Amino acid sequence: MMSIPVAVDLVIKLGGSAITEKSLPETFKEAAIRESVKLVKLCVNKGLKVVVVHGAGSFGHQQAKEYKVTGGWMRDSGGSQVNYGFSLTRVSCMKPCGNWTTQDGKVVQSGVSAVSSFLGAGFVPVLHGDCVLDTVTGCTILSGDTVIKTLCKELAVGKVVFLTDVAGIYDKPPQVPGAKLIPNIRVDENGKIVQQITTDALSCDVTGGIELKLSSAVEIVLQSKGTVPVFICQVGSKAAENICIGGEQLAVFEEGTVVTLCREN
Known part of the structure; x- marks a missing residue:
């Protein structure tokens, strides 16, 4: 029975x-x-229903990249090697094949009903990006950000907070001199970002780096018609704490980025 x-x-x-x-x-x-x-x-002590999704980080990315797991074994002449890489990636990710399946990279079966059931029972579901079976390519990499987009599509979500190693989204890579934090990223109803932003993804990141994070935030805002705000804050920051436990916007003294829908008049 569906929950x-x-x-x-x-x-x-x-x-x-x-x-x-x-x-x-x-x-x-x-x-x-x-x-x-x-x-x-x-958050739990405040009585909030929380879902945690974590990235694999340095677990799984190297193996996935080396064996081209994202492309799947059905599109690679060295299918057995991709199959082997799939196993290595799974083992690495499990150190920190759920119910998720994709079709050419698009989610066609999710574990959202199980997440809903655990929430109802008072648990905090913890999910992560992983390699999954794909009906077209054999296998692929399912990012944690795609998991979040699916959760927001199938469940009623209040807000999404991305915790990163930097304060938020910058107008260019934060390590570049003169980079400025963007406190508010406005997106029009066509999904176009108003500001000019230069992104920088690490070469070992097979799930899209900051570009996927930003595009995921945009998609969440669009598919919810602006009702689900998306915040990007630094892990351990006061901004992250205040937003997570009930804040609706960043205070003037807090560093972070919020992605919002900008409707035309």
């Missing part, structure tokens, strides 16, 4: 770069993970 969707107050995405050292294979950032756990506990 009835339960309202979700908050979806927290723990970015792979925030909780792992992406330049070092299978290396945690313990301090960031402890801060994340503290934040989730605060």
Whole structure:
């Protein structure tokens, strides 16, 4: 029997770069993970229904890239090698094949009903990006951001907070001199971002880096017709805490980015 969707107050995405050292294979950032756990506990103590989705970070990306898992074994002449890479990626991700299946990269079967059931029972579901079976390519990489978009599409979600290793979205890569934090990213009803933004993805990130994060935020805002705000904050920051436990907007003294829908008059 299908479970009835339960309202979700908050979806927290723990970015792979925030909780792992992406330049070092299978290396945690313990301090960031402890801060994340503290934040989730605060939310639960406030009586909020929370879903946590975390990126794989330095777990799985190297194996997925080396064996071209994203493309699947049906489109690669070295299918057995992709199959082997699929297994290695799964093993690596499981150190931190659910019910998710894709068709040429698009989700056709999700585990959302199970998430809903666990929420109703008082649990905090924890999901992550992973390699999954694909009916067209054999297998592919399902990003945590795609999981979040599916949750927002199938459940009533109050807000989404992406926790990253930097304060938010910048007008160019934050390590570039002169980079400025963008506090508000406005998106028109066609999905076009008003501001000019230059993104920079790490070469080992097979799920799209910051470009996918931003496009996911835009899609969430669009598919909800602007009713689901998306915030990007630094893990462990006061901004992240205030937004997660009930804040509706960033205070003037808090660093972060909110993605909103800009309707034409």
